[in-house]
Amino acid sequence: DTAVSQTPKYLVTQMGNDKSIKCEQNLGHDTMYWYKQDSKKFLKIMFSYNNKELIINETVPNRFSPKSPDKAHLNLHINSLELGDSAVYFCASSQAGTGGTDTQYFGPGTRLTVL
Amino acid sequence: GNSVTQMEGPVTLSEEAFLTINCTYTATGYPSLFWYIQYPGEGLQLLLKATKADDKGSNKGFEATYRKETTSFHLEKGSVQVSDSAVYFCALNNFGNEKLTFGTGTRLTIIP
Numbered sequence: 001d002t003a004v005s006q007t008p009k010y011l012v013t014q015m016g017n018d019k020s021i022k023c024e025q026n027l028g029h030d031t032m033y034w035y036k037q038d039s040k041k042f043l044k045i046m047f048s049y050n051n052k053e054l055i056i057n058e059t060v061p062n063r064f065s066p067k068s069p070d071k072a073h074l075n076l077h078i079n080s081l082e083l084g085d086s087a088v089y090f091c092a093s094s095q096a097g098t099g100g101t102d103t104q105y106f107g108p109g110t111r112l113t114v115l
Numbered sequence: 116g117n118s119v120t121q122m123e124g125p126v127t128l129s130e131e132a133f134l135t136i137n138c139t140y141t142a143t144g145y146p147s148l149f150w151y152i153q154y155p156g157e158g159l160q161l162l163l164k165a166t167k168a169d170d171k172g173s174n175k176g177f178e179a180t181y182r183k184e185t186t187s188f189h190l191e192k193g194s195v196q197v198s199d200s201a202v203y204f205c206a207l208n209n210f211g212n213e214k215l216t217f218g219t220g221t222r223l224t225i226i227p
Binding site: 001004009032033038041042043044045048050055056058090096101103104105106107108109 | 147149151153156157158159160161164166174202204208213214215216217219220
């Protein structure tokens with residue numbers, strides 16, 4: 001059983017389109033995250049949700065909107081896609097309330113290419 | 116703010132060589148420190164971690180010691196294998212904050 005899964009694995013789309021990436025975790029964790037990895041492999045957090053509530057929002061453009069229907073799912077919707085949005089997006093999850101000591105478990109990533 | 120500085124790659128070593136990947140950090144308080152590994156086309160996996168000063172994390176022959184006095188968490192392995200080829204990320208997480216701050220990653224290639 002995959003612990004953190006993402007769909008789709010690859011996403012190729014035109015500039016200006018709207019797209020969504022879905023993430024699900026079956027680990028029973030309370031906290032989920034979205035990270036962006038650029039072409040130089042640099043990883044940066046975008047959002048974090050704890051029990052469906054937004055707790056971290058890192059100066060991400062308003063075109064990005066996370067949605068958490070329940071604590072096992074955290075989807076990422078992107079409006080009006082731009083060339084600079086091309087990257088690999090990783091979902092992750094962890095248990096909350098551990099004071100930052102807990103391991104984060106990552107999904108396999110979604111490679112988004114904007115043409 | 117928090118930051119992690121990693122040794123720049125890429126690093127290429129022969130099989131059975133000794134590996135060190137340097138990592139230093141800047142943080143207020145007492146962060147937890149992590150090494151994550153990313154194989155080609157995959158997500159990150161935890162390699163090891165240390166949650167307080169002088170702790171040593173170890174896994175699969177890799178080790179790293181949390182040195183508060185030098186704000187470092189260098190990764191070492193005594194004898195690398197081809198299967199260790201991957202990108203290695205050092206990261207920190209400050210107490211009470213669930214956010215991971217990553218270094219820039221170090222690409223390691225082991226040649227037979």
